[in-house]
Amino acid sequence: MEGVEVNKLIKTGLFYLLVGFILVTALFPFYYAIITSFKGGTAIFEVTYLPNDISLANYIGVLTHGSFPQNFLNSIFVSSVVVIISLFLAVTASFALARIRFRGRGLLLITILSVSMFPQVAVLAGLFEMIRAFGLYNTLWSLIISYMIFTLPFTVWVLTTFMRDLPVEIEEAAIVDGASSWVIVSKVFLPLMWPALVTTGLLAFIAAWNEFLFALTFVSNNDTRTVPVAIALISGASSQEIPWGPIMAASVVVTVPLVILVLIFQRRIISGLTAGGVKG
Amino acid sequence: MTSLKLENVCKSFGAVDVLRNVNLDIKSGEFVVFVGPSGCGKSTLLRIISGLEDITSGTLSFEDEVVNKLTPSQRGIAMVFQSYALYPHMTVYDNMAFGMKLQGGQGKAEIDKRVREAAAILQVDQYLDRLPKQLSGGQRQRVAIGRAIVRDPSVFLFDEPLSNLDAALRVQTRIEIARLHETMADTTMIYVTHDQVEAMTLADRIVVLRDGVVEQVGSPMELYHRPTNLFVAQFIGSPAMNILDGVASSNGASVMIPRPSSDPLALDLKDSSGRLDKVQLGVRPEDLVVADGQTSLFEGTISYLEQLGEVQHAYVDLAAHSKPLIAKLPSDAQLSRGETIHLTAATDNLKLFDADGKAVAFAA
Numbered sequence: 291m292e293g294v295e296v297n298k299l300i301k302t303g304l305f306y307l308l309v310g311f312i313l314v315t316a317l318f319p320f321y322y323a324i325i326t327s328f329k330g331g332t333a334i335f336e337v338t339y340l341p342n343d344i345s346l347a348n349y350i351g352v353l354t355h356g357s358f359p360q361n362f363l364n365s366i367f368v369s370s371v372v373v374i375i376s377l378f379l380a381v382t383a384s385f386a387l388a389r390i391r392f393r394g395r396g397l398l399l400i401t402i403l404s405v406s407m408f409p410q411v412a413v414l415a416g417l418f419e420m421i422r423a424f425g426l427y428n429t430l431w432s433l434i435i436s437y438m439i440f441t442l443p444f445t446v447w448v449l450t451t452f453m454r455d456l457p458v459e460i461e462e463a464a465i466v467d468g469a470s471s472w473v474i475v476s477k478v479f480l481p482l483m484w485p486a487l488v489t490t491g492l493l494a495f496i497a498a499w500n501e502f503l504f505a506l507t508f509v510s511n512n513d514t515r516t517v518p519v520a521i522a523l524i525s526g527a528s529s530q531e532i533p534w535g536p537i538m539a540a541s542v543v544v545t546v547p548l549v550i551l552v553l554i555f556q557r558r559i560i561s562g563l564t565a566g567g568v569k570g
Numbered sequence: 571m572t573s574l575k576l577e578n579v580c581k582s583f584g585a586v587d588v589l590r591n592v593n594l595d596i597k598s599g600e601f602v603v604f605v606g607p608s609g610c611g612k613s614t615l616l617r618i619i620s621g622l623e624d625i626t627s628g629t630l631s632f633e634d635e636v637v638n639k640l641t642p643s644q645r646g647i648a649m650v651f652q653s654y655a656l657y658p659h660m661t662v663y664d665n666m667a668f669g670m671k672l673q674g675g676q677g678k679a680e681i682d683k684r685v686r687e688a689a690a691i692l693q694v695d696q697y698l699d700r701l702p703k704q705l706s707g708g709q710r711q712r713v714a715i716g717r718a719i720v721r722d723p724s725v726f727l728f729d730e731p732l733s734n735l736d737a738a739l740r741v742q743t744r745i746e747i748a749r750l751h752e753t754m755a756d757t758t759m760i761y762v763t764h765d766q767v768e769a770m771t772l773a774d775r776i777v778v779l780r781d782g783v784v785e786q787v788g789s790p791m792e793l794y795h796r797p798t799n800l801f802v803a804q805f806i807g808s809p810a811m812n813i814l815d816g817v818a819s820s821n822g823a824s825v826m827i828p829r830p831s832s833d834p835l836a837l838d839l840k841d842s843s844g845r846l847d848k849v850q851l852g853v854r855p856e857d858l859v860v861a862d863g864q865t866s867l868f869e870g871t872i873s874y875l876e877q878l879g880e881v882q883h884a885y886v887d888l889a890a891h892s893k894p895l896i897a898k899l900p901s902d903a904q905l906s907r908g909e910t911i912h913l914t915a916a917t918d919n920l921k922l923f924d925a926d927g928k929a930v931a932f933a934a
Contacts, residue, residue: 459655462622467669467721468643477668481659 327538334534348539352524357512358540361520366547368430368516369498372437373491379438380445380490381483385475387446388453389461399450406443410503413439421508432508433516437501441494452486453479488558496548517544571756572632572646572724573598574619579628581614581782588614589782592628601751601759605769606779606805613729615779616762620727621645632724643673645725648718652730654710656702662689662713663698669721688719691753692746708739715750726754728761732768748772766806770794778802800927803852809883809896811852811921817890818922820846825922825932827851828890830869830912837922840931844924852921855883858897858913866912868895875907886911 326334330345352358386392387399417436426432456479464474480487502518509515515523521540524533574596581589589611596602604612617623619630621642629636637645648669656665666685670676676684689695692712702710711731718726728747732740748771751759763769769776770790778785778793778801786793786802797803804810818827822842826834839846863869873894874885882901885894897913905911922930 457653457655459651459653460657463649463651463655463657463717464668465622466620466642466647466649467717468641468672469668473672478657 323538323541326534327542329535348535349543352536352540352543356524357515358517358520358524360513361515361517362543364430364514365499365516365518365544368433368437369495371434372441372498373495375434376438376441376445376494377487377491379442380449381475381480381487383446384449384453385471385479387450399447402443402446406440410440414503414507417504418507427508428510428514430509430514433498433501433505436504436508437498440501441497445490445494448490449483449486452483456482485558488555492551492555495551499544499548571598572758574725574758574760575629575631575634576619577629577631579615579618579630580626581611581618581623582626587782589618592782592784594777594784594787596758596760598758599756601761601772601774602777603761603763603769603773603775604777604779605763605766606785608764609781610779611782612762612764612777612779616727616729616760619725619760620647620649622649643669646723647725647727648721648723649727649729650711650714650718650731652733654702654707654714654734656710656714656717658702661699661701662694662705662716665702665713666717666720669717673721684720684722685716688716691719691750692716707735708743711735711743712746715747719750719754723757726757726759728759730763731761732763732765744768744771766808770806776806778805796929797921798929800850800852800923800929803921803923803929807854807856809855809898811854812858812893812895813850813852813923814888814891814893814895815848815850818849818851820849822846825849825930827867827920829865829867831863832865835867835917837917837920837932840933844928844930845926846924846930848925849930850923850925850927852923853895853915853919855896855898857915857919858895858899859915860899860903861912861914863912866914868913870895870911870913872905872907872909872911875905877901884911886913 325338325341327348328341328344328346330343330347333343387395417439421427421432421436426435460478460482461474464478469478500518501516502522505516505519506522509519512520512523517540521537521544524537524540574594576592576594579589579592579594580587592615604615606612614623618625621637621640621644625638630638632645642649657668660668663685666688667681670681670684685698686695689698692715694709694712694716697705697709697713702713705713711734715731731747732743735743747761751757751772761768761772773790775787775789776793777787780801786798788796790806793802793806797806800813804813818825820826820839822839824839825837825846827837828834858868861867868886868888870886870888872884873887876883876885878901880901881898882903882905884897884899884905886897887894895913899905922932924930
């Protein structure tokens with residue numbers, strides 16, 4: 291009997307040890323960024339693991355000097371517009387791809403997916419020429435258009451899969467009720483697709499929010515940049531000095547909108563996981 | 571107030587022919603039930619009438635107007651689905667009002683009046699503010715029927731509406747549908763089921779389908795008493811009609827049925843055009859009665875007894891036939907397994923089928 295008890299105790303202990311290890315590995319970089327952002331002056335170069343004197347100097351510096359606030363608004367604008375356009379196009383496309391039988395549907399789906407297989411670098415040069423030709427260079431619209439390259443394939447795919455799982459009878463009931471395709475999508479399917487829309491929208495937002503390469507290439511003005519590039523380009527008093535404090539403060543500020551979004555839509559995401567429970 | 575006419579309606583999905591040359595006239599205000607085993611094409615036929623499925627060839631007319639190309643709402647049909655198909659995010663009220671709102675033309679007050687009327691008929695008026703997920707299966711199906719009533723359809727279609735309900739609720743809802751047909755006497759109703767009890771109890775006329783072909787159309791009693799072929803004979807009635815082949819023999823003008831202890835029973839054929847090289851004899855389990863050894867048609871030993879309370883089913887092994895004969899006998903008849911039993915049936919209740927399974931008419 292006692293042997294069994296000890297055995298169980300050891301197992302539980304090992305389990306929590308493993309959990310602790312995973313937690314520390316996963317969270318340490320974030321934790322270190324946050325405590326560093328509160329350090330001022332030369333304290334940055336001392337390695338400490340607990341916050342001692344907290345200083346807001348880095349935050350004040352980042353938010354009041356230079357173009358960072360403008361960059362922040364740029365990012366919000368670009369990401370929001372990308373999400374809105376992506377979701378609109380994806381919902382309409384997925385209705386056709388999931389519900390209308392036509393020749394080449396499978397091929398089209400594979401093609402859409404294969405677009406996302408190319409590395410960004412591969413399309414960079416060609417895309418640059420296109421953006422120049424459209425006269426969008428150095429505008430936020432260049433980013434909005436180019437971000438669709440990676441947001442659309444997965445929004446279309448996820449929504450197509452989700453839409454395919456919605457009961458056909460509901461659509462047929464709507465047809466019998468006299469609903470047009472647009473009414474079916476907007477009045478019947480869209481309300482049922484909230485969980486999928488929120489989840490894919492959030493992922494698209496995060497992808498657009500964090501994008502670096504296109505943002506670096508297609509925009510050259512400090513005022514038109516988005517935050518990932520702006521943070522990378524924060525420079526110190528001399529080229530020898532890397533201003534870790536402001537960089538960390540900016541990074542923390544940048545994650546705030548994402549955290550807020552996730553908190554707002556948290557319930558929707560959870561209900562998205564149980565969407566199968568909806569029965570006609 | 572709409573009559574339907576189907577002329578040579580065919581439907582193929584790719585190379586598969588689901589319906590072959592269906593011809594059917596449905597009178598205005600009639601309650602017609604499509605019945606048949608799964609895969610017989612009954613649901614496809616209903617969906618073709620609804621407009622959810624295209625017609626491959628042939629014409630479908632409502633009141634002499636060809637509607638092949640019209641959408642479901644242009645045809646003025648309403649449909650009740652097996653899985654209810656309510657809009658999950660809308661309240662009962664909104665579910666029922668959705669179709670009328672889309673149609674436009676009617677004021678809010680008119681829509682409200684119609685929704686409340688329909689809800690009252692189906693006793694769902696106290697649930698108008700609820701969502702479908704807050705209702706039981708039976709209530710959901712009533713809301714679905716209510717949604718169809720609100721649209722005041724010319725043709726009312728039911729696609730196995732009771733299949734998802736439990737047995738008690740099924741009987742109750744069946745009666746409600748029958749009552750609905752009485753209150754909406756002008757509305758043509760078409761109902762698909764695989765359940766012959768629903769078909770028998772609800773229908774003015776039954777259409778029996780098999781493999782995309784209409785086997786017989788007739789009133790429930792016509793189908794029961796005068797099946798035109800073996801398939802219909804066996805499909806209607808439970809337990810199914812006993813079919814004995816290799817028992818009766820024919821000389822072209824009459825059919826001889828051997829009897830265990832007397833001369834064969836001779837039945838004169840009214841029509842000898844069928845393939846009479848092989849005659850099959852049919853008799854319903856409920857038409858068989860216990861007889862004495864002298865005049866009986868069948869003699870055998872009871873291999874199995876099923877006591878159901880109101881009746882008992884006796885499985886009787888015959889010497890001349892491999893399949894047991896099933897007889898529905900009074901439950902108080904003193905029978906035991908292994909016992910020899912003599913059975914007979916009135917000549918009127920015997921059915922004859924030729925080698926192709928077509929019914930053969932005869933006079934005793």
